[in-house]
Amino acid sequence: MQDNLLAEFFKPGVELADLPTLFPLLRAREALNAFITLFRGGDDEVLVRLMILREIGARADAPRWSPQELRATFAYVDPTKLNTVLHRLRENELLVWDNDEAVYQISSAGRIALAAISTLLGFSEDEDAELGFITSQVAAGQAVGKVSVETLQHLLGRLNELQSEFEQAVLSASEFVIRAAQKKLGSVWRWVEKGTEIIRAITADEELDGATHRVAQAIGQAQSRMLRMTAVFQRTLNSIQSQRVHLGESGLTSTDIAAWLRKQPVDRLSPLTAGVVHAHPEPIFVTESEMLDVAEYELLEREREKHREAVIPAAQEAPTTGRVEAERLIFAESFRDGLGDIAASTPLADVVLGDNYALTAYRMSLLALLNDPESQALSGPVADIARLPLKLNIAGELAQVCRNGVAALSVGDVEPR
Template identity: 55%
Template sequence: MINTESPLAEFFQPGFDPADLGPLASLLRAREYLNALITLFRGGDDEVMVRLLILRVIGSRADAPRWSPQELETHFSYINPVKRDTVLKRLRENGLLVWDSDESLYSLSESARIALAAIATLTQFADSDAELGYLTAQVAAGQALGNVSPEALQHLHARLNELHRNFEEALESQSEYQIRNARAKLESVWKWVEKGTDVVRSVLEDESGDRQVQQVAQAIALAQGRMLRMTGVFQRRLAELAAQRVHLGQSGLTSTNVADWLRERTQEQLATLGRDLLTFHPEPSFAMSDILLDVTEFELLERERDEIVASDLPSSEISPAMTAVEAERLIHAEELFALLQGIDVETTLAQAVLADTYPETAYRLSLLSLLGDQEAALEQSIVADLVKLPLAFVTEDIVDEVDHPQVATLTRGWVRPL
C-alpha cells in the first residue's frame, strides 16, 4: 500500500493506489536496488564516471573485500582528495558503503554488489551489438537458473523485430551500400541469434514452464526464422545489383568501387579533389530571357496540335517456346510440390529431397530453402505455390552419409508442419 501523502501518490489520480499497477509494484519491491543505481547515476557524466570507477575498484578486491580508510586514501591517491572524499561520503550516506565500527573497515552493501554485477554484465557487451547480446545473456541466465523472465523475453522479441524491420528497409532502399551494411549487421549479431535459439529450444521443451513464457518463446522462434531467411534474400539482392554495376572502361573498376572510395574520404579531402577543376563560373549566354519568352508563348498559344492522334495496337507475336531445361525444372518443382503437400508430420530431409539423380536432388534442396520466403511468394508460379506451404525447413551442422547411387552425403535436417 502506497502512502497517499508520499510524492509518488501525487502522480496519480485521487483514490487510485499505485501499488495496484503490476509494472510499478515490481519496481517498488526492488526499490532498494534501484536506489543504489539512482545514487550512482544522479548528476553529471563526469561525476557518475568517477563514482563508478571508485565503486568498481572497491568491489574488485575479492580476497580482501574490506577496506580501511587509510587503504582507500592510498589506493585512490591519483584522484583529487576533495573529489574523492565527496564520492566516498555520498556512497556511505546512500548505503552503498557500509562502515563496520568494531573493526573500522568499509565494505560494499548488498545493493552495491547487485548494481556492480548489472553494470559488469552491461559493459562486457559494449564492443558488439550491446542490446541483443545483453538481452540474450539475461534470458540465458534466467533459463540456466530455471526462472526465465517474461519481460526479458519480450524485450528480446522486440529487438529481433526491430532488426528485421531495419533489414527490410535496407532491401526496400535498393541501395547496395545499405544492403551490405545490413548484411554485415546480420552477421555480427548472428552468434546471439544462435544462442537465443538454444535458449528458446530449452524453454519450449520444458512442458512445466509458464504459459506466457512459452508463448513469447514461440514468437521469438518465428522472428529468428524470418532473420534466417534474410541471409538468402541479401545474397540474391546483392547479386542483382552487381549485374547492374557500371564498369569504367578497361580499368577493372566499377561505380561501386568509386562510391566506396569516396565514402572513405573526409570533407576536406573531397573539397581538395574538386579544387581547380572549374576555373570560372559557367555563364550560359545562349539562354536569353526574351528568346525564351518568345518560344514559350509559341508553344503555349500559337502552335497547332492535332486533336486526334491515331495509334494502332502492336501486332500479336507467338510467345517464345520453353526450353528443355525449363520444362524439366517445372516438372521437378511440380513433383516436389505434390510431395510436400502430403506432409503432415515431421519428415527427414532425405525423404523430402532425395530423387533418382543428383541434379534433381540438388534442385529440390534449393527449392526447400525458399520455404516461407515472402519475396518469392509474390510470383505467379509453381515455385510461389511451393514456398507458401505451411512448412518449416530446419537443418543442423551435421552431415550424414546416405545410400544412394549419385548422392554420397546430405545435411541432416527436417521438414516440419507449422
C-alpha cells in the same frame, strides 16, 4: 516523504500499489536505490562514484576495507572528494560500515549493482551491444530457472527492429546499404545462434507458463526469419551485380566509381561536376490537369455527393444453388434434344429464341460450344451438344427480333455438317 513526492505524479485517488506497472518497481525499491545513488547528479560525479565502488568490489580476496587502505588506494583522488563519495555510498547503503572492526564492505544491493554494471561494460565495445547484453540476461535467467518475460520481450523487440532494418536495406536496392546490413547481420549472427539454443531450451521446459512460452515461440520465429536474411541479401546483391556497367576495358565498374565518390569530401566533388551537368530537371508539382480535376471535384462532385441518395434495394431470398443448377440441366437437355432434330439449314433465331432473354442467352452460349474439343472431352448434356454433327454460321449483321425480351439477334444459321 518519498511516497508523497511520488504520489504527486499521479491523479488524486490513484492507489500506487494497485498499478501493475509501478508495483514491481516499488517492491524492488531497495535494489533500485543503489542505481539511483550511483547515477544521481552530474556525469563527472557518477563516473567517480562508479570508479571507486568498482575498485572496492574488485578485491575479492579481501572484501573488507579499512579507511587507511581506501586513502592509500585512492591517493590520486582529492581527500575531501573521496570522503564525500564514501559518505554518500555509506549513507545510501551501498557501503556498510562495521563499527566493531572499523572497516567498510559492499552491501548486497551494491554487489547487485556492480554485477549488472560489469555485464553491461563487457558488451560496451560490441557492435550490437544491446542484443548481446539482452541475450546474456536471458541465458542467465534460463540457467538459474528464473526466465523473465520482460527480458524475453526486450529480446523479441530488438530482433524485430533488426529484421525491419534488414528489410528496409533490401527495399532500398542500394548495394552499399545492403552490404552494410549484411555486415551487421554477420556481427549479430553469433548472438542469434546462442539465442536459438537458449530459446530451444526454454520452450522445452514443460513447467513454463503460457505467457512466457508464447513470447519464447515468437522469439524463435523472429530468429528464423533473421537467419533467412543471408540468402535474401545474396540474391539481391547478385541481381544488382548483373546490372553493373563496365567501363570499357579498364576493369572498373559503376560500383567502383560510386564507392570512390562516396569517400570523397564535398569540396572535391564540386569541381568534378563542373561542365558535366548542363541542365537539371525542373519538376512541376501542380499542373493544369491536376488543378482542373481538383476544382471539378470541389465545385461539382462534392455538392452532388451531398444531395445523392443511396437507396438500398429490397431484400430478396437468394435462390438455392441446387435448384438453379437443376433448372439449367433441364434447359440444356431440352436444347440438346431440339438440336438433334435439325436436318437442314435452320435460321439462328428459330434455334435459340426462348421464352425470355435469359433462356435465349443461355442457349446461345451452349450453341457456341459446337465442335469445341475441350467440351467434347467432358460428360453430360453440354458435351453431347459439343459432339452434335452441326455447324454454326454467324454473320456480323443483326436481325430485329423484338419478342420474348430479345430486341435483336445475330444473323446466322445452324446446318448439319
